[in-house]
Structures are given as C-alpha cells and as structure tokens.
Amino acid sequence: MEDLKKKVAARGYVKGTMTRLFNFVNIANLDDISINDLCTKRDRLNVAFKEYEALCKDILGLDSADEEDVESVEDNYFKTLSAFDKRIKPLDSNPSGSSTYEKTHKTKLPPISIKPFEGTYTEYVPFINLFNSLIHNDKSLDNIQKFYYLRTLLKGEPFDLVKNLPVEALSYDAALNLLKNRYENKYRIISEHICKLLDLKQIVKSTAVSLREFISTVRQQIAAIKYQEPNVIYWDAILLCILSRKLDSYTAKAYQLDQDMNAKPQLEDFLNYIENRANALENVEQGHQPHPGNSSSKVAAVATTGATCTYCKSYEHKLFNCKKFQLLPANDRYTFAKEKKVCMICLGQHGGKCRFHFRCSECKKPHNTLLHCNLSETPPAVTLSSNVDNNVLLPTAKIKVVARDGTQYIIKALLDSGSQVSFITTKVVQLLGLTPLQSDTCIIGITNEKSNIKYCIPIEIHSLNSPFKTTVTCHVLKDVTCKLPQNKFDVSRVIIPPNIILADDQFNVPSEINMLLGADVFFQTLLPNEQRMTISLPSHSNQSSAVPRSAAHPPQQPSSTQLHVFNTYFGHIVGGNLPPKCFRRRLGRFNRLC
Structure with missing residues (x-):
C-alpha cells in the first residue's frame, strides 16, 4: 500500500506539470517566446506524458480499481503538443530564426554502445555504472523499455538469470536485484583484481612500451580495488614487494638505489x-632511431630484432621460457641443446665461460634442470601376472574423484600391490577437465619390456565408505586394462557376512577400469581385520559359505577355489581363485594392457 501511495502522488505531480503547460499555451502569447524556450517546454511535455503513462500502468498493476480519467489528460496533452508544433514549425523553416534550434536538435551524434556483460566479476561494476548512466537514469524510458535494453545487454549466465522473468514493468527491478545479488561480490571482485596483479608477467627487458604497459595494468587494477573501498591501510608495502619482483633486474636495482631506505614505502x-x-x-629511443640511409644502422636494427628463442624462433621469450621446448621429452631437449651448441647452464648462445x-x-650437477635425463636411473617396475590355468579375481574398489568445476564422479579402480606406480585413463583426465604434466x-613390465609414459597428473581420490582421501600421482594411459572381471559370475549362493561393506558392490560384474592404484596406495589403505575372512567356493559342489577364522580356530589348508576378503579404507575388497562353474561362460585368457 505504501508503494501505491507513492506512485499516486508521483502521478499527481506529473499531471500538474502537464496542466501548467496546457495553461501556458492557452494564456501566453507564443509569438513572444523564443524557439529555444518553446522546444524546451515541448520536450518537457513529452517526457511528462511518458512518465504519466508509466505511472498509470504501475498503479493499475497495484490497484485494478483505479479511476483515473486518462482520456481527458490525453486530450489535453495532444492539444498542448499541437499548439507548440503550430508555433515551432514556421520558425523551424526560417533559416534566420532556427540556427540555434538546428544546432541543438538536429546534430547527429554517433550511437553509444555498451559492451554486453557475460558474467565476469571484474566487469560487473563498470557495466552497471554505464548502464545506469545511459539507460536506468533516462526518464524518457519506462521500465519495460529499460528491461528490454537490459536483456539485450546480457550474455551467458547473466542472461539465464533473467530470461524467465515476464516482460513487464515489475520485472525490471527484479532483474537488477538478481544481478546485484549474484555479481556484486566485493570479496570476489577484489580477489580477482589482486590475482591480476600477482599474475603480471615479469619484464624481461625494460623498454618504454613494456614499462608503460606495466604501469597501465597496475593503475587499472588499483583503481578498481579502491572503488570497492577495502581496508588498504597497510597495502603499499605488500604491493611494492609483489610489483618490484615483476621488474627486470636492472630497473629493480636502479629503483632500490634511488630510494630512501628509512622512508615509509609509497606505491605512488x-x-x-x-x-x-x-x-x-622513450626520449632516448626516439633520439637513437636509425637513419633510413645508414646501412650500418639497418644491420644493427636487424641484429636487435632477431629471434631470441632458439627453438621456436619467437621474439617474445628466450629458450628457457619456451613452452614448446619445455613440453619436449628430456632426451629431445638434451639432443637439441647439443645440436644447437647452446650453453648447458643458461641455455643461451655465447662464447667463453657462462656467468651463471x-x-x-x-x-645437483652443473647443468640446467630442463636438460636433466633419467637414463642412468632405474625406472619403476610394474609387476604384471596372469594365471592361465586358474580363474583369478582381482580386487577392485569404487572411488570418488572431483572435477575441476566441482562435479563428483564415481570410477572403478584396480588395486594392484605388484605395481610401483599408479595409472589413470585419458578419458577420466578429460572428464575432470585437468591438464596433465609433462613426464618422461x-x-x-613382464619380460622386461619397457614403455615410455609422457604424462602424469596428481589426482585426489576419496573413499565412498570413510573420510579417507589421498593424492595419487597417476601416469596417463589411453587404457589401463580390459574390463574386470572378464566375465560375469554368479554370486547368488555366496553368503556375505552382514558386517562387511564391499568396496565394490558389483565386483562380479565386468566393468570398465579407469584407474590402477599401485603398491604405494594399496598398502596405506589396508586396515586390520578383526578376523580373517574367506569365502569358500567348492569346485565340485553347489555349497558356498563365508567362513570367518579367528585365532582360536586356526585356518585349515586353504582351498584352491577360495575368495579372500580384506578390509581397507575403501571398504572390503575381494580377490582370489574362482571355480569355472561360477561363470556363465568360461573365462578366456586374461590379457593385461599397459
């Protein structure tokens, strides 16, 4: 009700403005009024009538029984507008009397465009300020028109926030509130601006262009942070420490020599x-520009602009900073350095002893880390085995991994105590949105065969049955192994004790294996069993039972067809020999792929 009263009062004020203009054209002698005054009053009339219409619509939305006589107000508006036009048009066609009007109202300015907002926190404040100045504060536009403009200037997630709002006047304020609640996050905005300062590229060589770009970026981010009004009492010393490290060594040294060490550090x-x-x-570079006719200057210019990276011929970086060179295997990097006769310490090309x-x-030997090779070291071994005569069930567990965007995935892992390293499939790495690291x-494997693995990645794995989690460095392969078990087998007659929580509740169903956890993880997940658990599966009978063994009843000679149960942080894992009768069809030979 309070909102309705305010809108009724606002309509009365606008209506009074229109009434005064109506009385003005009926009483005053318009021939004595200048064209500029007439144009100003006519424009005020148009704005007032648009405000009147908007208020009427809003009031009707709040009170459907509103009895405003809109028709009479509209008639007075058209009569007043006609009177203004009747006097202005003759003056408008008179060159001697219309110069000021034409200069004021006929000049066409280039349209003002606003960059669409796509959801970046640091761009929200500039966007909403410009939108408010050009559209929100424009009294000639009603809320429906403003809402239309707002929708057209939103892309991606911001548009998804408002796209389902009905196209009506009340939706405009709702849309602004949705955007404000979502993107006016001072902590996040300040953090992103600080991150841009932290991620500034270090200046390799101080030039006028590189220094001005550095200053411009810093001032932009500082101004944006100050706009959020954070507590910045002690930030000068912190920022100076960060920014001074981004300078080249010569400029940083010159700055330190020029400063009073006893003075309070000031960012400005x-x-x-x-x-x-x-x-x-800039002044020095301008004074030493090579003369067009000087051949020696041309030679010097060519020498200055030559490629600095020996590998990719880039002008922007040197060999030790080349991303393409860093992605090469260590052996290839070493071979390239030998062929190009670059310094083994600084990776530069120079004569004499290296100054580094x-x-x-x-x-810890005197060469660059990028040229270190592991050829002399013994590589980790993966022990792989398969028994042709027996049907062996390998222990598997379901584990949880988290993607870069926070999405959780459940994958099946093989627990292999015979492997010194862990593996993960390329499919899972791509699913998690992670970037593998270069690894040589x-x-x-068996028969002493060697395989080169080029990539590895640290993965945090979580248990589904306990708070246990750990980070495993996995080597990336296209396939870890075939589906395990290779064939589905019948466990309907197997009695699983009620106190057992299986790490893989579908250990009898062939499933895709996307991770192999080696001995480093396998043994740290083992938990002590209160009693030894085995599941007997006789080869020549239909009886099977889960048999707990305690210290008081030592185990008998183990059967050749017996599953063993081990307790781990992932839950209880099952592995061991299986009789052929458990399978719906005979197992083929187990082939392990690496």
Whole structure:
C-alpha cells in the first residue's frame, strides 16, 4: 500500500506539470517566446506524458480499481503538443530564426554502445555504472523499455538469470536485484583484481612500451580495488614487494638505489619512478632511431630484432621460457641443446665461460634442470601376472574423484600391490577437465619390456565408505586394462557376512577400469581385520559359505577355489581363485594392457 501511495502522488505531480503547460499555451502569447524556450517546454511535455503513462500502468498493476480519467489528460496533452508544433514549425523553416534550434536538435551524434556483460566479476561494476548512466537514469524510458535494453545487454549466465522473468514493468527491478545479488561480490571482485596483479608477467627487458604497459595494468587494477573501498591501510608495502619482483633486474636495482631506505614505502612513488623511467627511455629511443640511409644502422636494427628463442624462433621469450621446448621429452631437449651448441647452464648462445652458476634441481650437477635425463636411473617396475590355468579375481574398489568445476564422479579402480606406480585413463583426465604434466617415465613390465609414459597428473581420490582421501600421482594411459572381471559370475549362493561393506558392490560384474592404484596406495589403505575372512567356493559342489577364522580356530589348508576378503579404507575388497562353474561362460585368457 505504501508503494501505491507513492506512485499516486508521483502521478499527481506529473499531471500538474502537464496542466501548467496546457495553461501556458492557452494564456501566453507564443509569438513572444523564443524557439529555444518553446522546444524546451515541448520536450518537457513529452517526457511528462511518458512518465504519466508509466505511472498509470504501475498503479493499475497495484490497484485494478483505479479511476483515473486518462482520456481527458490525453486530450489535453495532444492539444498542448499541437499548439507548440503550430508555433515551432514556421520558425523551424526560417533559416534566420532556427540556427540555434538546428544546432541543438538536429546534430547527429554517433550511437553509444555498451559492451554486453557475460558474467565476469571484474566487469560487473563498470557495466552497471554505464548502464545506469545511459539507460536506468533516462526518464524518457519506462521500465519495460529499460528491461528490454537490459536483456539485450546480457550474455551467458547473466542472461539465464533473467530470461524467465515476464516482460513487464515489475520485472525490471527484479532483474537488477538478481544481478546485484549474484555479481556484486566485493570479496570476489577484489580477489580477482589482486590475482591480476600477482599474475603480471615479469619484464624481461625494460623498454618504454613494456614499462608503460606495466604501469597501465597496475593503475587499472588499483583503481578498481579502491572503488570497492577495502581496508588498504597497510597495502603499499605488500604491493611494492609483489610489483618490484615483476621488474627486470636492472630497473629493480636502479629503483632500490634511488630510494630512501628509512622512508615509509609509497606505491605512488614507485609508479611515478617507473613512469619517469619510461619517459626517459622513450626520449632516448626516439633520439637513437636509425637513419633510413645508414646501412650500418639497418644491420644493427636487424641484429636487435632477431629471434631470441632458439627453438621456436619467437621474439617474445628466450629458450628457457619456451613452452614448446619445455613440453619436449628430456632426451629431445638434451639432443637439441647439443645440436644447437647452446650453453648447458643458461641455455643461451655465447662464447667463453657462462656467468651463471645454476645447478640441476634433480641431480645437483652443473647443468640446467630442463636438460636433466633419467637414463642412468632405474625406472619403476610394474609387476604384471596372469594365471592361465586358474580363474583369478582381482580386487577392485569404487572411488570418488572431483572435477575441476566441482562435479563428483564415481570410477572403478584396480588395486594392484605388484605395481610401483599408479595409472589413470585419458578419458577420466578429460572428464575432470585437468591438464596433465609433462613426464618422461619408463615403465618396465613382464619380460622386461619397457614403455615410455609422457604424462602424469596428481589426482585426489576419496573413499565412498570413510573420510579417507589421498593424492595419487597417476601416469596417463589411453587404457589401463580390459574390463574386470572378464566375465560375469554368479554370486547368488555366496553368503556375505552382514558386517562387511564391499568396496565394490558389483565386483562380479565386468566393468570398465579407469584407474590402477599401485603398491604405494594399496598398502596405506589396508586396515586390520578383526578376523580373517574367506569365502569358500567348492569346485565340485553347489555349497558356498563365508567362513570367518579367528585365532582360536586356526585356518585349515586353504582351498584352491577360495575368495579372500580384506578390509581397507575403501571398504572390503575381494580377490582370489574362482571355480569355472561360477561363470556363465568360461573365462578366456586374461590379457593385461599397459
């Protein structure tokens, strides 16, 4: 009711404005009024009538029994407008009397466009401020028109927030509130601006262009952070420590030599120093431009602009920063460095002794870490086995992994105590949206066969039956193994004790194996059994039972067809020999793929 009273009062005020203009054209002598005044009053009349219509619509939405005489107000509006036009048109056609009007109302300006908002937190404040200035504060537009403009300027997730709102006046304020609640997140906005400062690329060589780009980026982010009004009492010292590390060594050293070490650090002093240095470099570079007719200058220019990266011929970085070179296997990097005769320490090309004293972080020898090879080291071994005569059930467990966007997936893993390393399939890595790391690892299998694995990735795995979680470095393969078990077998006659929680409740159903957990994970997940559990599966009878064994009753000679149950953080895993009669069809030979 309070909102209705306000809108009725606002309509009365607008209606009074229109009445005064109506009385003005009926009483005043319009011939004595300048064309500028007439045009201003006519424009005010149009704006007032649009406001009147909008208020009438809003009031009808709140009170359907509203008795406003809209027809009489509309008649007075058209009469007043006609009187203004009748006086303005003759003056408009008179060149001597219309110069000011034409200059004011006929000049066409380029249209103002607003960049659509796509959901980036740091872009919300500039977008909404510009939208408010150009559209929200425009009194000539009603709320339906403003809502239409707002919808056209939203893309992606922001548009999804408002697309289901009905196209009516009340939806405009609702849409603004939805956007404000979703994207006016001061903590997130400040964090993203700080991250942009932290992620600034280090200046390799100080030039006027690189320094000005550095200053521009810093000032933009600082201004955006200040707009959010955070507590910035002590931030100068912190930012100076971060930003000074982004400078090249020569500029950073010059800045430190120029500062008073006893003075309080000021961010603005730092930026002013960099800006003055950029001005100096710009003036020097302009004064040393090569003369068009000087051949020696041309040679110097070619030498200066030559490619600095020996591998990809890029002008933007050196060999040790080349991403393509870093992705090469270690052996290929070493071979390339030998062929191109680059320095084994700094990866540059120079004569004489290298002025750097780097040591490899892997072996501590005097060479660059990128050139370290594992050829002399013994690679990890993967013990693989298969029994042709027996049908062996390998232990499996269902585990939870979390994608980059927070989505949770349940995959089946094989627990292999005979493997020194763990594996994961390319399919799961792509599903999780993760980026593998470069790895040059040699894997030894049965018959001493070697396989090179180029990628690995750390994966956090979670148990479905306990709070247990751990991070495993998995080597990435297209396939880990075939489906396990290879054939479905009947467990309807197997009695599982009620206190057992299976790590894989479908251990008898052939399933895709997307991860292999090696001995490093297998043994850290084992838990002590209160009593030894076995599931006997006689080969020549239809009887089967789960037999707990305690210390008081030591186990008898184990049967050749017996499943063993082990307790782990993932739950109880099952493995061992199976009789052929358990299968719906005979098992084929087990082939393990790596």
